[in-house]
Amino acid sequence: MFGDLMGKLKETQEKVEATKKRMDTVLIDEKSTDNLLKVTLTANREIKSITIDDALLEDKEQLEDYLILVLNKAITKATNVNEAEVAAVAKDGMPNIPGMDMFK
Structure with missing residues (x-):
């Protein structure tokens, strides 16, 4: 049983790593x-x-403000997509152990 669990965890880790790599191809646009x-x-x-x-x-200060606002919104969106994708893969591969509901 322990060997099966370790195999499942290793497989899940590989899927999580593949998902993280795939996130390099998912583009987030913000404006x-x-x-x-x-x-x-x-x-x-x-x-x-x-x-x-x-x-x-024409206005350096305005450009800086725009960059901060738009980049922060884009980073927030990207983070949400990344975390949702990785959590979904991790949750799918986790064994059903009572009391271990880490990915609700």
Whole structure:
């Protein structure tokens, strides 16, 4: 029984690692409400592109504010996607042990 459990845990760990790798291909797009700034990053929170409208280049402080707001929103979305995907794989592979409801 213990050997089966260890095998299942190893298989689950491999699936979690594969899911984490797959998150490099899941793209999250976020933009400012006026579409002057657009950001794309992976679900692993790696920035892939930033598009800045010329209008924002005239005001450094405004551009900095836009970058902070849009990047934070994108990072939050990416984190939520990443955590949900990894938790789903981990929960699916966990044995049903009473009192071990870690992924509710």
